[in-house]
Amino acid sequence: MAEDALSHPALDKEPGEQFLQEAFQILIEEGVRKGMNVSEKVCDWKEPEELKQILDLDLRESGEPNERLLERCRDVIKYSVKTCHPRFFNQLFSGLDPHALTGCFITEMLNTSQYTYEIGPVFVLMEEVVLKKLRELIGWERGDGIFCPGGSISNMYAMNVARYHCFPDCKQKGNWAVPKLAMFTSQESHYSIQKGAAFLGIGTDNVYLVAVDEKGKMIPADLEKQINQAKSEKAFPFFVNATCGTTVLGAFDPVAEIAEVCARHRIWLHVDAAWGGSALLSQRHQHLLDGINRADSVTWNPHKMLMTGLQCSAFLLHDSSGILQRCHCAKATYLFQTDKFYDTAYDKGDQTIQCGRKVDCLKLWLMWKANGTKGLEQRVDRAFAYTRYMANEIKKREGFQLVIEPEFINLCFWYVPPSLRGQESCTDYSLRLGKVAPVIKERMMKKGSMMVGYQPQGNNVNCFRQIVTNPAVTKEDLDFFLDEIERLGKDL
Amino acid sequence: MAEDALSHPALDKEPGEQFLQEAFQILIEEGVRKGMNVSEKVCDWKEPEELKQILDLDLRESGEPNERLLERCRDVIKYSVKTCHPRFFNQLFSGLDPHALTGCFITEMLNTSQYTYEIGPVFVLMEEVVLKKLRELIGWERGDGIFCPGGSISNMYAMNVARYHCFPDCKQKGNWAVPKLAMFTSQESHYSIQKGAAFLGIGTDNVYLVAVDEKGKMIPADLEKQINQAKSEKAFPFFVNATCGTTVLGAFDPVAEIAEVCARHRIWLHVDAAWGGSALLSQRHQHLLDGINRADSVTWNPHKMLMTGLQCSAFLLHDSSGILQRCHCAKATYLFQTDKFYDTAYDKGDQTIQCGRKVDCLKLWLMWKANGTKGLEQRVDRAFAYTRYMANEIKKREGFQLVIEPEFINLCFWYVPPSLRGQESCTDYSLRLGKVAPVIKERMMKKGSMMVGYQPQGNNVNCFRQIVTNPAVTKEDLDFFLDEIERLGKDL
Secondary structure: OOHHHHHOOOOOHHHHHHHHHHHHHHHHHHHHHHHOOOOOOOOOOOOHHHHHHHHOOOOOOOOOOHHHHHHHHHHHHHOOOOOOOOOEEOOOOOOOOHHHHHHHHHHHHHOOOOOOOOOOHHHHHHHHHHHHHHHHHHOOOOOEEEEEOOHHHHHHHHHHHHHHHHOOOHHHHOHHHOOOEEEEEEOOOOOHHHHHHHHOOOOHHHEEEEOEOOOOOEOHHHHHHHHHHHHHOOOEEEEEEEEEOOOOOOOEOOHHHHHHHHHHHOOEEEEEOOOHHHHHHOOOOHHHHOOHHHOOEEEEOOOOOOOOOOOOEEEEEOOOOOHHHHHHOOOOOOOOOOOOOOOHHHOOHHHOOOOOOOOOOHHHHHHHHHHHHHHHHHHHHHHHHHHHHHHHHHHHOOOEEEOOOOOOOEEEEEEOOHHHOOOOOOOOHHHHHHOHHHHHHHHHHHHOOOEEEEEEEOOEEEEEEEEOOOOOOOHHHHHHHHHHHHHHHOOO | OOHHHHHOOOOOHHHHHHHHHHHHHHHHHHHHHHHOOOOOOOOOOOOHHHHHHHHOOOOOOOOOOHHHHHHHHHHHHHOOOOOOOOOEEOOOOOOOOHHHHHHHHHHHHHOOOOOOOOOOHHHHHHHHHHHHHHHHHHOOOOOEEEEEOOHHHHHHHHHHHHHHHHOOOHHHHOHHHOOOEEEEEEOOOOOHHHHHHHHOOOOHHHEEEEOEOOOOOEOHHHHHHHHHHHHHOOOEEEEEEEEEOOOOOOOEOOHHHHHHHHHHHOOEEEEEOOOHHHHHHOOOOHHHHOOHHHOOEEEEOOOOOOOOOOOOEEEEEOOOOOHHHHHHOOOOOOOOOOOOOOOHHHOOHHHOOOOOOOOOOHHHHHHHHHHHHHHHHHHHHHHHHHHHHHHHHHHHOOOEEEOOOOOOOEEEEEEOOHHHOOOOOOOOHHHHHOOHHHHHHHHHHHHOOOEEEEEEEOOEEEEEEEEOOOOOOOHHHHHHHHHHHHHHHOOO
């Protein structure tokens, strides 16, 4: 490339800004406006091969004009699932908060990293304030924490910090220098505990699965039994994970009782409240997490119930001695210079296993500023109210059956089509019932009318799990939901 | 909450859309337009305590009106670093590509996760196409891969897959079931290799640091020596990390020769090309990575040189047997149901250690569609041209001294103020020279005129490291940069 070429910029501002403006209007129109409109489809379903044809995904030698690219933006939105649609109930997240989304946009535009004060002054300070607020809701006056790329990685941070707490040498010498470690989690807990055990070199066999009661809650007596079992096998129990809000049933482990067991055996107590943590915002429902203040660490994902947008996962620590820093630091001299002109205590980047780290705090902060703690509480209470309404409706409707009375906002139920009603004693009843949900799901996807997940659970065959967190949802949407299940499944 | 409340949505569409529109115009005006304007500051520097006062970060019980929130958006942008500014040279990323940014916005608005085809049909297909394209540039016809939240985690994936490849039992039984593992990386490699060793339970002591030559490249003979050393210490060498583009000097390890050593000892070869990978796009410069096709895995971060915005890090594998899936899967039945109505081979979510996973492919895909491979090549070539120009200028200017002749786009140099010139033989010369960069840095930050990083390197005292990737930068900005260093430092 000739030096002369450098005399002029190779990126023109005006056409770039023009493109951003036009694309933004498409985003609003196709994504936000249509996405939130119940008369539009939740998803315009296409089979993979057909969708490949439509999208023309291949990357080529030459670029394309902006008009063509705007069409592509339109198509990307059109064929994507509208998770902000009032009839999207498929995941532990849904809805679209305009303030949070604005925070996302500003984050993307500023495109910086959280590692140092120099490069992220606003966000270094902001993250601290947001994490402190979350810790206060847990009931901690002191502590530490960091935003991680998702709850699974937050849970892995907990395991690593707990291991370091027991055996600081492990950081240098590896697991070979420490006794075989044992960790404990309930049968209903999230799979990231297993994934973390594998990733951290601990091994899934060393995860002791604790039995749950009929509500899906960990049985503390069984935890104690498993701990003693591990000790008898010459393993070193170092980590107990209690779940607040299990993925399928939404069960809350009895944290206070579990904390007693942990205290007795001097084991690190982590609470995976990725899903249920947001109930702490509700005066009325925070009792579900009683005892969480006794935890050593907590995972809490505002990107789930609070609608901040993926990813926004807080890893919170009660320790305020800097264990997070000691456990993860590598002291890179090119990033964490000690001869800087400002107070380098603000350079938190060495607390993480990452280097560049996305700004995840702004969206939550801006949404909180917009709604206040009270406004967020109302949303949480509304989510509980949706579930209570639905549970009552289900009890009234023939052919609908709750798997369990919901204590949180996971509504698990079966739809029993007329052909199966009264057949409960038949040997193939369960087998046949288990085939209902997948067919209804296929039909709703192809029709695009709504989305809800299903799964087997414990010994139960496929049941639906409906989650309603989106404050744009009304009773009408909920009634539609039940009617639609019936419409789609009554011939089965 | 009364059931009646559910009859109406608790989130109004119109004011939300209005807010998004107004905030977007602020974002364009304050962030994009002022951010790219050389007569505006790169950063309006404030000390932490002062900035806390200005921003009023505390989260309160009540929410705030939209006008106040828009002011807050303006302040967040105003006091943040403008990484898109043509005089921002501080990090391995800079600039703002309007198409990539549009991809970011659409991603945030759609707010979905990559785990299943059902929930991310467009993005599951798109990620596959983008990763395939990156693999082709490496020279692989087959393979596998996934986007990870940053290069550090991509490097950790490599370690974990390599460990699983040697000892699949480790997933269940942990490191205790396998011999002490040894890994190898150069003294100049990224700190994530150390962080990964600690996190994966391998331990930093088991990372053998291989010597580098005067250009900062790994010495293959020393690698072989270290491998034999590890074997003599009864450790099992399982992983070699070669770096293509070291963080400070931008050195490329000789991958082809390292591949020979790895083949001889049957060790997994990972190439950390997080930084240098993008040189593969340039016909003229791709020779720097000769031999990368012989790697078992590669990390490549388009969010650095290619301006896609943090985070966009690809972990690429030559294996196409599904080792990524086998190594990381946990088979959660509530997400990866096997009785779905579509081909579940498209549900890739169990390949990761995450659960929810951000969509990182759209921004890169859209930017590629806009520029074509040729357009991206031109940008890479332009980055090399900037560096060549700067290296030449530095040689011409009194008081400027290159640390090393750049072979990539890291320009490392010292500014020697008049008071120090000709003093090279004084005993305190190095000590005094090392104090120059921090003072100049402080002055430029407080003035807001530009941003560039400095660090010690090996035995060298603090030198500047300038990185120019932003195609909006002109020769004028580069001349300004050198003049400004002189202006800020000539009295030292």
